[in-house]
Amino acid sequence: MATSGVIFKRCGCRDDQRRRLEQSCPRLGERGHGTWYFHCSARNLLGRCERVRRGGYPSRTAARHARDEWLNSTEADRTAQGWTVERWLRHWLDNRTKIRPTTRFHYTRDVENVLIPHLGRYRLADLDAPLLRTVFAEIGATRNSKGRPQSASAMCPAPG
Template sequence: MATSGVIFKRCGCRDDQRRRLEQSCPRLGERGHGTWYFHCSATNLIGRKERVRRGGYPSQAAARHARDEWLTTTEADRTAQGWTVERWLRHWLDNRTKIRPTTRFHYTRNVDTVLIPHLGRYRLADLDAPLIRTVFAQIAATRNTKGRPQSASAMNHLRTTLRAALNLAVKEGVLDCNPARHIEIVATSNPTPRCGPTPASHPGNRPAPARRWRCGPPTSSPSSSAPSTTTRCSPSGGSPGYAGYGAVSCAGCDGPTSTSTAAP
């Protein structure tokens, strides 16, 4: 149910204490001093009475016409014109009762830390694709809580959250279409370099620990009766002749891993 409300005139004059005079200004009777406002209430989309005040009209007739036009609109149109994005995101979160706790946590984090600070002041009726693209470009230029550039994955999560919230607005008739549906996310380079597989690394890209080698006693060659002066070095705790990854050194002689002298 809608009420006709009131139409009044106000100005921006202040008294000696710098307080606004509002409707008590003695010059309000002068032609061209101040502007006209209307104040009324009507039922919103969720069945509650919602008060609205609009102003800046040059005449009383213009303010009355704007009031009548607002009262004749549908509940969905009044919601789009009167609700900010912040209020709608809060309403959407309150109605998402059948989601997992982790999903709610990520939705709430995206809404509180990014979407409301950048989009919360806009009205639902003002949302369109160019505006959202501009705002997302501004978000992509910021840094996350760890001081790193926003990743493509984080930007996609933000778009998913906003798109889900505006899908409800489309379903309720508040918006004709979802302006976040076709927003493209430009992938950014990963600021953290990753180690690739190299011969000096184990599977899993973890550097191999340095190995110490120990000199063993000379061994005899099985193919010759003459003794061989082959020195065998083995890694600490390993088997002789082990060819592992990583840096190696001999604990006894600090020389190469093996030395061999052929039999005469």
């Protein structure tokens, strides 16, 4: 289910109480004042409706083009553009139903203590080989609880 959404213009002007005027600014009709945004919804890879609001476009045409491009992208691309690594890892952990408790403990520990702090802020769409090589080199440069270099089989950071 995809919706064509809404295209609108707004600005960052403020009133006397310092509240943003956004779409009610009297100067919005002036050329070059404010920027264009779009708001729409479509299904993501998991079948859930994903709402997106993006802006900063210089013209209505540019906002319409960006909206159409987003709506015409695949469900996988929309998910990758909207989800961070942290969100995906948490979703992945929540959906591991047939693993032993100790395995869940270790997966959770590694995700929470190592992967999310180093990779969590990146969008899935931004992941590429050079970024992953850099991040895993950083992880490899850390020390474990015994003061030894971190290894893939023991990613738990030193306590404290």
